[in-house]
Amino acid sequence: MLTKIITEGTTKVEVPVPDENSNFPPSSVQVFYNPAMRANRDMAVAAIACFSRDNPDYTYLDALCASGIRGLRIAGEVGLNTTMSDWEEASYGLIKRNIELNNLSNCTAMKRNANVVMLDSSFDIIDLDPFGTPAPFLDAACFSTKRLLCITATDTAPLCGAHKKAGIRNYSAVPLKTEYYPEMGVRILMGAAARTLAKYDKAMAPLLSYASAHYVRLFVSVKKGIKEADECLKNMGFLSHCFNCGDRNWKLGLAVHMEEKCPVCSHKTSLAGPLWLGGLHDREFCQKLLDEAQKREFKDVRKLITSCSDELDIPMHYDIHKVCKLLGITAMSTIDLVTALKEKGFQASRTHFSGISFKTDAGMEEIKKVVMEMAGS
């Protein structure tokens, strides 16, 4: 395997060089390395540094570590006691060389199945960064984690409803391909995490949950307790969507009745869930995270943290272009519409999910009225 040494953050990492003749999906080389996930790893470094600030003795597991780049950065840049594991021989060799390259004495390298590692030992913080779906690792991760669970999922099509049957198989929930599909993906994954943690009498509290172009990412703090787990499950529910007029409704609970007909246009509604209807972020944590990212000069994640922190806790969003298309008018700017909704007394915000979308507590018919007024009709 041809390799080179790169620097990410302040960590040196020996990584594979893709064959010049291959057109480089990162998974095609012997050991996976994707430079485009740097922002994802920067966010992990900043988030885990914030989370463990008063507890430098927390343990961290990079359960699917490939070159080890993520775990190496947590060990070197945050200073936590880190275990890095991958079941591939080539990865294991590389992880050991990378630990030496960085002179790290707080790292353990393993060549093991991730599920075995997690079922064998507990870790304060577990990070799952699989190819595609984290579903095969969710159970063991929820069993093993004591304080924080970090999950990346790149199977956005199943999560967001584009591959509905795969979504149902992996997450035991029905996703729906709506205009707010990235948020659907985040909430389906969060719902699966909350229900899996509950099996082990654990509750989760979201610190930061977001969707970027190719993946969904969660940071949820974890607490052991039967009462806490029961409380946490109260954030689960269902969402109904009318593909005719765009109206949507949601209801908390795992055994709920949702109207089959749209209350606005009587068209048959479609149902998604069970999914997480609670908040996506902890604003206090986001403020600390922003300071941490600033201090570390992680420029590419600061805007995302601010957008997440500024968005309303409403479990879906609206796409301005879709609303305007329904009304046959030209779309206005997101910020103008958010301001107009606020002037009418509604809550409204932009959302990190899309630059042309907004969140509001106004219903679809109220939004349409405001939009029509803005268009001057």
Ligand SMILES: C[S@@+](CC[C@H](N)C(=O)[O-])C[C@H]1O[C@@H](n2cnc3c(N)ncnc32)[C@H](O)[C@@H]1O
């Ligand atoms: C997407 S890569 C990890 C990328 C890495 N975390 C990073 O930031 O560059 C997924 C890795 O999981 C490993 N893997 C897949 N299934 C596994 C399992 N059951 N146990 C251990 N490793 C596994 C693969 O060998 C691969 O190296």
Ligand SMILES: [Zn+2]
């Ligand atoms: Zn309708």
